[in-house]
Amino acid sequence: MQESIENKKLSHLNAAGEAQMVDVSGKTPTLREAIASGQVRMKVATFEAIVGGNAPKGDVLGTAKIAGIMAAKQTAQLIPLCHPLPLHKIEVQITPDAELPGYQIQATVTTKAETGVEMEALTAVSVAALTLYDMAKALDKSIQIEAIRLLSKTGGKSGNYRAD
Amino acid sequence: MQESIENKKLSHLNAAGEAQMVDVSGKTPTLREAIASGQVRMKVATFEAIVGGNAPKGDVLGTAKIAGIMAAKQTAQLIPLCHPLPLHKIEVQITPDAELPGYQIQATVTTKAETGVEMEALTAVSVAALTLYDMAKALDKSIQIEAIRLLSKTGGKSGNYRAD
């Protein structure tokens, strides 16, 4: 299995090992979806303060969701070798997790394009998580952003992917 | 200890629980530094492919560092309630970690301003990590971004902070 990985090429590096954008002009636009997730772990007291303070207006989570959605639209400006793409849907969900304690974040992005939207989904999760940190950092500087990863990907020639 | 946290207010929420930007106009500009870190975990084969392919030109790590530096300058555009600040230094270091296996990322940001640069350092780490993911995702979609947190913070009225 490692052999097959070694035989693949790092698609962003050309023959000379230099960074390059992958040429997608030979590809056909297809419907594509990517789902990414991550979590924000905090002290119990911080979690309870957010849950409590957040109840009447929902603004902490609402702000983080909006930040995630807007960041997904900035992905190609943030990640040097990403292609600028039209996006058809961006959804960010943030769920309290008393066990963690903290919040679970999941982002779904869809498009019809020549390349996938994994980076858009991962960027949405990352910036939603950073916004949660920002809004709670006066309470707790030890908040940690964890486990940002791709959950699934559909569409495109390379086939579907689903995390274990 | 929890009590003291509960007594603090979520500074981004006003009396009505609505999101707001903290007013820093009464504060004096002071020298401030924040250091954040995170890590990117991948399969052994992916790590070895990057280390190998990267050797001659350093472009994977170089590209991720540049992306992190540029993202730090976009922090106030990404995080809704962050203040736009002049920045005096942004440094991003990416170190291979064969044990992980993967890469350790650390960002240091300094400014002389009325408020701190924690979010700038955390944003630099996050976008550098996303860029690493982007450049290796053709090899390994299970790459995971982990442990993004504030290592230390100096300057400002609220005092210094150092993670355990």
Next chain:
Amino acid sequence: MQESIENKKLSHLNAAGEAQMVDVSGKTPTLREAIASGQVRMKVATFEAIVGGNAPKGDVLGTAKIAGIMAAKQTAQLIPLCHPLPLHKIEVQITPDAELPGYQIQATVTTKAETGVEMEALTAVSVAALTLYDMAKALDKSIQIEAIRLLSKTGGKSGNYRAD
């Protein structure tokens, strides 16, 4: 008539009442046009100063038009739940109105896409108006931006619209 409105759903809110981007991935790209308008009202003396000072070079109106065109291209970065779209034409017209006194602004935007460009046209008008304000505010701080609205919309499944 009110009943039919109540039966429609606020398309940006999901079942739980949370903000979301509308999923347009099932829609077919069609040619779409939106025309929006607005006006900037000012004191007679301010209007005369702009008309007079503007005559030789046209820079006040020219600058406002360019600002409106460029802002239309930023719409998806400004309006959280707007889709990023390719745009095929953006035109901004600014006409003096001695009766007002002030300026009438009209913007036309066209695309071939899965969703419409009303927000792009309204954003172009708004930022052109703000630029007029900015360039004349040294003369008159009481300038008022008024009557920003959609004049017409063609293309797309929801049918054409024309303001009364």
Next chain:
Amino acid sequence: MQESIENKKLSHLNAAGEAQMVDVSGKTPTLREAIASGQVRMKVATFEAIVGGNAPKGDVLGTAKIAGIMAAKQTAQLIPLCHPLPLHKIEVQITPDAELPGYQIQATVTTKAETGVEMEALTAVSVAALTLYDMAKALDKSIQIEAIRLLSKTGGKSGNYRAD
């Protein structure tokens, strides 16, 4: 009074009538505040749908506020001759007005800088209003943005201003 206006110069036009940015390098930074307002008028049924649909989560108004705050930070990128400034506070308030019917929007921006923040406050109001339009346009395309103006301005050499 008109005479005094005519004697002032359009500060954004140089001797040749060309657009230019005002040179503020000779000015001393002072604390400055600007407050701007505007309103969004809609059909009764639209207003009631937003009030009703909005109750549980507050996301329509919350999203518009965040959009206004983030847009204020983009002012110098939108308005060609605005100076890029650090901003110390941005607050956007949106209040239902059953008489209108619709919403009253007010934005307050403060800084310590060589020039004022009127445009930042006006931009925050404009983009919050556009976001309200965007989130309700599926219900009502006749929504109108009205009466965007400067309410007050303090700080700076040109003195304070308060609208009648």
Next chain:
Amino acid sequence: MQESIENKKLSHLNAAGEAQMVDVSGKTPTLREAIASGQVRMKVATFEAIVGGNAPKGDVLGTAKIAGIMAAKQTAQLIPLCHPLPLHKIEVQITPDAELPGYQIQATVTTKAETGVEMEALTAVSVAALTLYDMAKALDKSIQIEAIRLLSKTGGKSGNYRAD
């Protein structure tokens, strides 16, 4: 030959001589490529310092390439009347030229769109050149950016172009 040029219209100016964006909504998307080039001339000692200092890590050239690629994606935000387009490939090459002495820069951009990508390629070259200047300006303020031009263009109704 001048006559034929005079008979063409400046496509960005409408009948009234005002700036406008060309309407491309009647055009069919086709594969398009543009290649642009430019050069950065510097003192011999500066060139040698970059070549020497650059050898182990390649960061000066790597940083300039990344800056050029990212700038190409910002073209429609920088050039007022450019259309926002999806881009399929952006490649920037920087080659040392001991004769100059300095660096030759070449950028290739491809898309499938209604209009061409000449401006994207020229913008990539310009910003890569500016980045080289920035990274060497501590050594040599007399560095000069030269000969930025379109090398070739294929695709689109107006036919192919190749510089002499």
Next chain:
Amino acid sequence: MQESIENKKLSHLNAAGEAQMVDVSGKTPTLREAIASGQVRMKVATFEAIVGGNAPKGDVLGTAKIAGIMAAKQTAQLIPLCHPLPLHKIEVQITPDAELPGYQIQATVTTKAETGVEMEALTAVSVAALTLYDMAKALDKSIQIEAIRLLSKTGGKSGNYRAD
């Protein structure tokens, strides 16, 4: 003289030869000005078409000036290792040059900051030149951007600079 250059270090490269942002936090803000220039060379017929078509409204040159001013404000987003700075004045002048034939562009930027504004002035010239190219490219694809360089720099510890 070469020796002294060789002894200076490439300030953007750290000891390991990696790209980094220069730390300016130990520097005192001082008034700084930078002036940069460049030129756009075109066919005689193109020059005459612009001069003629431009006469009534001045929009080609006006648009290019505005683009240059707005680009200067984006410098830190375009050039990876530039510091984000407040800017106090940006002026772009474009002068017809029948001898060239074409246009001479000059940009002046001032600030009070810890570091200089050479890159802002050079970026303003570059983007104004690209905009001229864009607006005339339907007439003449052989237009060339030339001789972009720093004319002078004042303020800051490294002393003043004036091109020969």
